Amino acid sequence: MLSASNKRLFAAWIVLSAITAAYLWIDHSADDHGTPVASTSATVGAIVLALVKVRIIMREFMEVRHAPRLLCRLTDLWVVLMAAGMLGMYFAGKAVA
Amino acid sequence: MRPVNGERIILWTLPAAAVLWVAAFFLFPGFLPPMSPRSSADEVASFYRENTARVRYSMIVFNWFCVALIPILMLVVERMRGMAHRTPVLRYCMIGCAGAAPIAFLTASVFWLLAAFRPERAPELTQLYNDLAWITLTCGVPFLVAQSLFLAVAIHLDRQETPVFRTWIAHFNVAVAVALVPAGFAGLAHNGVFAWDGFLSFWVRNSAIALWIIVMSVVLARALPRDGAAAEATA
Amino acid sequence: MTTTQAPPTEAAKARRVPGQPDMWVLVLVESLIFTSYFGVYLFYRAQHEAAFLQEQAHLDLWLGIVDTIVLLTSSWSVARCVQNARAGRYPAAVRDACVTAALGLLFLALKIAEWAGHITAGHTLTSGEFFTHYFFLTVIHAVHLLIGLVVVGIVVRQLADPRRRDQQVVETCATYWHTVDFLWVLIFALLYVAR
């Protein structure tokens, strides 16, 4: 059992690192031949990927997976709140500009 | 019973400090009569140019000894231990005020000393220091008001056969607090009784502080031997 | 305080908040506070995209990725520490906690090197709006990391001394460290990758 959960932690770490590496690809594809250009999709993608990582950290590393349902719901709600807060402010800024 | 050794010495530092305060008060050229908030910048600047030495020496003395009130307040706090209170919260209130009130005096003395440090500077700057000093000294009463009120409440709640302080001392403290209140409003007036040279904000306020010190020192002096005797009796 | 020495059964694990439930107040409140900082940053970034991009070009994405991996690894290590402690393998747990602290220090060293590089290149807190946010967010995160090092120190002290071992405290401290980790994940995405 313990080695299974150890493997699970390792898998989580691999996934998190892989997502981190995926940022390189976002970075590459967003740039116009090396010169950075503004890109809504890159920004939104970066935020969403980061929140996916946050949720994995909470579920796996922080053991929310095993926690009472209330905490599971609460942390998921929080991920949604953070997404809403950040994307909301981002698009509000866009609208103002 | 806690040891009371040395409390009498602390009490006797009060007359010494009081003499120095009174000396500073009379030496400072701007108290008799108090400087007017209506003076122009040039008048204020020339006042500091003409009286540089007396401002400096009086305020140095005040700077040295304005915090000398703290040990006396701590004597009051120690007496409050004997009160029939369930909790020490009122003592904590007194300690909190005792830390803050003399610092207001200290700040005022710093502004006066700064004003007199370079009297030849632009008159407007001297006037600024002068304003800050007078406002800090006159309006800086919140902790004095609060400490009188806390003491009054503490005496009121001290319901035992031989209370530490008699009831009239509570009333006296409330009266002192009331007398200090108008000084807080000194910013509102350039002349009249509320102005910082006015009857209420200057004369009543400073008399109230002086009276509080005198009355409380007599009261403390009376309270001391009783505790000393009690200490001997229990020992 | 509950001290869990033996590995708990699957059923007992199924319904348990790791560590003090109270710690989650800090996790949730700090996430909200940071979200508000991120929101402010994104709001202004969206309005001045060109200026932000120009300054952002001075950041090194690779350094950010290394930082992130270092911190993710430290988080992984502290998660293993919790499991080892739960299983009663204390020497292994202490080793994991020390690895966590070492990786935390490495992260801090990398950050200081990065700051020093920017400052010598003339990019300081006051040199432009992007760098203001960059320094603000990274420094406030570093403050949390420093607190985290104290927290990991508490874990080591708890685990090293048999009389102090307290699984709940270990789990509470681990929760704090993971919070520092996931806040960095967000900061990394916003500062280094957002366009």
Add this chain to the structure above:
Amino acid sequence: MRPFARGENPKRELWLMWFAVLAFYQLYTVVFFVLTRTQPPGSPSYTAAEVPGWFASHHDGLLVGLALIFVLGGLSATSIALITYTIRRMSVSRAFAYSYLILYSVSAVPGFLFICVALTAGAMRPERDPRLQQWLYDLGFLSFSGTMGVFLVGSLVWMAAILLDRNRVFPKWFGYLNLCNAVTEVVVAPAWIFDRGVFAWNGLIAWWINVVVFGIYTGVFINLLRNVIIREDFGTGPLPDLPPRRARRHTAAAEVA
């Protein structure tokens, strides 16, 4: 402590303090947000020419409101005293309690007396050189917002005491909330550097977010202090739980009878 006269509520001093705390924070809010309108703060980006206009438009409110603080500001000692008492009730060294007492007593002078003195001096002489008025304006707002260390260390002292305490005086989550409050004090620091934008003394980050956190923190601790007073049994061991609401009303009625 001395034996108590019968029929007197042994918690009267604590309740007195608690209501004074409540009154003080109400007064504070009314004075700074309504009367003087110094919260939200004036803009740090005003030029010297603009500051006299600010003083002119706030003139009466400033003088009356700050005078109220000059008279009643000493009530702040009650919250310090009550919190010091609750820390003393914990199973930790009294050094924590006394540190809290001194930290917050000291903070009163730079924390709210300086702004009162500086802005009163500014409002009293509207004809003063605008550059000097700006100097007073800066002194007022920066001393008020920028007194950070005492609140930072004070919150940490309180946090440490709560987390170490085994008498359950405060819930542990409030200890963690203290850490959140301490960190927002760190965030005020840029107010000393920026005169415009989100990090300035009236900025979104350095002021608005902080004031929300501090407001929640204050509301929470006033409420928790009330619970501590209800639970207080004047012993030295763990505090009992909060009695259920109905029982509380019942005992209150019995006490009155």
